[in-house]
Amino acid sequence: MPGSADRSATNSAAPAIAVVVVIFTVVDGDLQALLIHRSGEPHRGLWAIPGGRLNAGEQLVEAARRKLVDETGVRDVFLEQLYTFDDLDAVTPGGSLAVTYFALVDHQRVRLASRTDWQPAWFSMNELPELAFRNRDVLTYALERLRNKLQYSNVAYSLLPGRFTLSQLQRVHESILDRQLDKRNFRKRMLSLELIEATDERQAEGAGRPALLYRFTSHEPISI
Amino acid sequence: MPGSADRSATNSAAPAIAVVVVIFTVVDGDLQALLIHRSGEPHRGLWAIPGGRLNAGEQLVEAARRKLVDETGVRDVFLEQLYTFDDLDAVTPGGSLAVTYFALVDHQRVRLASRTDWQPAWFSMNELPELAFRNRDVLTYALERLRNKLQYSNVAYSLLPGRFTLSQLQRVHESILDRQLDKRNFRKRMLSLELIEATDERQAEGAGRPALLYRFTSHEPISI
């Protein structure tokens, strides 16, 4: 339900609004978030969720997309608004408000920005470093939302290639939920949701029987 | 997870941010929203969700509370952030962003603001008037969130007096969900959630056997 109108007549006194994007990926069965090493005050030397100021005339979701592309090179992925914080200490400076988003990316497609300063890096959600501001709370909330959406929506499409095996999908779910799932029950539920469909291709994973490849029936968001 | 720090050092170039509050109540089995009759441009003569600018140094939730008290005189009720819109046409003017909240009030406690201009009035969610901006979408989304939260949380406490009968609670649920519920199943579920508990008082409703009065065990939010 985000906005669409494009009024160029924005206030000359531009609001200081930060847009912050929690970027998740799954690597080798591990859910990871992208963090930036702060090389400026405050909280120099700590890690923070990527973000920046909303440009004049820019829409929120555009700013979030821009940030995502800047950091990972990835576009056209799941990206959803999370929450708006007004506590400066909560998120990042440079804004009287911080609008947070969260995104999911297939790490195969990612090309991290390489800078000498403000370096990005992936961190396991199970071994987070010391975080700037109250970014840990933001990550915790993002993870909660992700776990909820995973149950009934197609968000996982963003974490996988276009074609994937059910085992790959299951490993993604297990990484996010941080627990093992039963293979038969998982398959039953996934297929009954009708979010995915089999293709007629197969893929071998090392030794062993080749697996059927599936695809999501749609990449459209299920709700808002 | 809303913020808490109180930095007075806000930017001199104050951001033009609107805070908008969807206020729901239930009257005679009918879910209603409070709307304001616009007597200024744009969209003069249409109805709009109450809202106003965020004051310098003011927190979002404080602004939402202020707006709620201004319009209804009610405080200490369920109030939660909904979504942040950047589309000027989506919500209300005077802000490059509109942070929306939603609140639930017991209409018995409400004393509507009486003004000669910008008059507030309740409208049934089933018979909404022509709305300014894209306020209909905001109401639709607020209703969806309310319906979800109703299932597993204690939000309904805000729509009822401190003591209430199970029949009253059921009518509130039915109004919000817009369908009839089975009395026995409803009671079983409500009691099993352990969100409410019986008092030792009874209340007669016209003729008929007096009903036990219940109360919510807590008014604390269940999540976020």
Place this chain on the structure above:
DNA sequence: CCAAAAGTGTTTTCCGTACACCCATGC
């Protein structure tokens, strides 16, 4: 005594969970 509202149990259905073996391929 009758109208009105409160209160109460049982059966069925559906979904989530637990659980173990055979199949196809690479080496």
Place this chain on the structure above:
DNA sequence: GCATGGGTGTACGGAAAACACTTTTGG
């Protein structure tokens, strides 16, 4: 032929849904 990963069915338990009658009061 054996190691590796893919693929399948059934039984149980708990929650939601369907469903009708008795109890207590006011008039």
